[in-house]
Amino acid sequence: MYSLRVSSCAVCLRDGQILLSRWVDPDDPARKLWSIPGGGIDHGEDPYDAAVREVREETGYEVAIDELLGMHTRVTPAPPSAREQVEFHSLRIFYAAHIVGGELRDEIGGSSDRAEWVGLDKVTGLPRDERVDIGIALARERPATGRHGHSVKADIRSKPNP
Secondary structure, eight states, rough: OOOEEEEEEEEEEEEEEEEEEEEEEETTTOOEEEESSSSEEEEOOOHHHHHHHHHHHHHHHEEEEEEEEEEEEEEEOOTTTOSSSEEEEEEEEEEEEEEEEEOOOOOOSSSSSEEEEEEEGGGGGGGGGGOOOOOHHHHHOOOTTTTSOOEEEETSSSOOOO
């Protein structure tokens, strides 16, 4: 069996900082990872609109999308011990965006519990989802193909991230 999740993210950079939200694992609330604001695209929703919505929900900011930065895909095989053998495929769409309104606030009742601007020099010390590094790399490199690295077949022992 296979499962596909398409998500849309907005990379917001300002004065040497990046806007991040902290994702909380619903199965283990003690597990928290910083991430690029973004999330799953609703049925019938345009990825561009999803990125704008997700930033609003997770940070309180209104953003304008500047450009498509690229995409990243990751496939996580089901662990051998899983009751249902479901291979998880995550396709992430990254946009560059800038703040046009709103006020920074933490999300209430969602998948994240905190939002803040973090210095790019501090990112490597954070517990973070791989999307942070991918988003920064796409924003810096602006690859003509829109592709960061290559498709990733994840270690079966790792838990898929949102």
